[in-house]
Amino acid sequence: MANKGISLFQLNNQIKGVLKNSFDSDLWIVAEISEVRYNQNGHCYLELVEKDESTDQIIAKARATIWAYTFRMLKPYFETSTGQRFSAGIKVLINVSIEFQEIYGYTLNIKDIDPSYTLGDIARRRKEILNRLEEEGVLEMNKEVDFPEIPKCIALISSPTAAGYEDFTNQLENNPSGYKFHYKLFPAIMQGNQAEKSIIAALDRINEYEEVFDVVVIIRGGGSTADLNCFDSYWLAFNIAQFPLPVISGIGHERDETIVDIVANVRVKTPTAAAEYLIDCFDEKQAYHESLQEEFYNGINEILLEASENLHFLSNKFSPLVKTILERKSNQLLLANEKLIHSAKQLTKSHSFNLQNFKTKLKLGLEHRLSNEKSHSEHLQSKIGIRVGRLLENQKHKLSLHDHSIKYLNPENILQKGYTLTLKDGKIVKDISSLSKSDKIVTRFKDGLVESEIQKVNPKKHK
Template sequence: MSEISREILSVGDLNRAIATSLEERFDTVWVGGEISNFKAYDSGHWYFSLKDEEGQIRCVMFRGRNGQVGFMPQFGDKVEVSASLGMYVPRGDVQLTIQTLRRAGMGGLYEAFLKLKAKLAKEGLFDEERKRALPTHPRSIGIITSSQAAALKDVLSTLARRAPHIPIVVYPTLVQGPEAPAGIIAALKAANEENVVDVILLVRGGGSIEDLWAFNDEQLAYAIAHSDIPVVSGVGHETDFTIADFVADLRAPTPTGAAELAAPRKDQLLQELSAIQQALLQRVNQRVEREAQTLDQLALRLSHALPNPDRMREQITGLQKRLYQSWSVRMDNWKRNQTHLQSQLELLNPQRTLERGYSVILSKDKNPLHAIRGPKELIPNKEFQICMADGEAEVRFAEVKITP
């Protein structure tokens, strides 16, 4: 009878009781493991499992939490999470509801990153109101990065393709290691003191949080914020975030993206120039029409006020012809000047020179923009880069014979 009278629980009630017991028994726990079965849903929530050699557990991280992670987890990533332990009642699965997630082994760095980020945000360094728009037509562009970085080559190639007419100034510096922050700050200071560029690209390729740590320096953040020249940050890959990204006037997902944001395309500039020309011609025509109407009104008044209206009409007709001729000559001059400027712009395009069969030899052990100008600079067994109309090639001369 005692077995019959005992309360019978539903499965849902049992699962809820287990969930309540787990939540009461465990406070927030830190768990380390390897990402498995990761899926990001359209809702923004993440579902995956954490596993190691002895077992696995289901995990959920909701959209409001995972927006602070700074990278997209991948299968096999080793991570550390802080979470509350509970149960998903409909399936009866024990699961972790994750509050924070970081790469394994970087807890100290990540916590320092979050602490500095919160401090600078409170000081207003990330506020959109203090950030400046980039110049639409920069006179020159500055690049702060390592002279040996692959990111520099990508940026220079992008700028050469989009806007070959814009001069480039490279401010080389270390971008990794304990001396990198001071070097980057010095490069920013030099660019501001010289004041020859209208926008600065601060770029570096991807890497681990340790590799990118120079861009999480507090003094560098203040230097970027106090720069008189707008700064575009293009550090790492799209999922990498640094303090420099938050304080810069604009963040680009990659170094190439930074170059694309800073440099207008040449064909777009020509379109804008054509639009300005059309607007100018329209304004001129409108002015001519208004002046012609004024002359007609004067002619009508004079025809009634003067004793010899036929003669005055002839004079007015002559004046009208002279006016139209004057405007016609001026408009023709403007059109010729416009055509000349467009021709000059095309002649200055270095690509046209290369297409005529010429090549440019660049020294690789000096500034990347240094072009070889004399045969004595062609040193055997040194690497050089040759730029041609259809591409680039890296060469090493076995022997150089200088002809008189």
């Protein structure tokens, strides 16, 4: 007879029995929460996983349940003890009983949780991240970036709706000294699973305008330790540590120190403290300048006082000597003045005699010169008269010759001698080549005109 096998229910029932016999008491297990869901009755449903430490691949998975009456006690106990939200992504040490139902299969019923394990795991992960950053040589890189003496242009990473953003801007804009700051908001998500990616994206945008800004300020208001989990991210810390501008972190309260705080160039407690730090930089620079100015004024006053004392000393020391020298020079000046007056009188008298003598000689010289010039002028006038007379006679004779030539060449005279003049179009014909058959010509005689039409032109042939 053929084997009919067993039913699925029977198989599951046998598995249930095996599990119950093998795990007859509760167990403490370590797992990572990969998913958390709640229903309207207050029950919590979890998915637990274990990952390979070297590859980060999931090597085990199980469903778990915390019934409502247990979850109402475990959740606040865990969050108060650890400062972490009971959420996906954390490792837990939990006390479970193993259950198997024929319909729903294998599940774990969570009865208790040990917060100290989660705290230890968080501390271990932070230590691992810090060690990795140090081994890669980037842990202190941003701290080594020179902080500007006057951080005037600020790249700000924050949520635009956060109270911390408003606190920062109000503190910056209403500073008592009236310093002017220029800031640009690069909005980002500041908590939750998307915060790491969002803040890194904001840093990338700022990096495109690196030459515009002096510093980067990352701010958010305080919150629970769980709210700050994203700031313990390796990749976020890695990007901040290597950023070319100095980074100021103001993301929590005094009791909270994240990995981002550790790698940043400057760490302050709150957004308000970040604004105060920037204002203090201006105050320190102003105080330094005022100190230099005061030192300069004091130095000048000391120099002037010393010079005044030296001058007073020299004045007292040399006053009698100067007085004696001045009296001696005054007497010498009076004597020189008398000599000068006497010499001036003698010189004036001598120059007066010389001037009179020169005046007499000049008068005689001028009279002689005028006489010579007058004689020369009369002689030239006589010579010019003779030459002009001759020139006029020559010109008169030439004019007479020109007049005879004009009369001789007058066409009327030529006509009187029996010659004629031929005209074409009112112009005298001088060459037969200018005439053609049928041309109209006028022949002028001494006593009249004859109009003709040329019948034939016979030019003279050259031999």
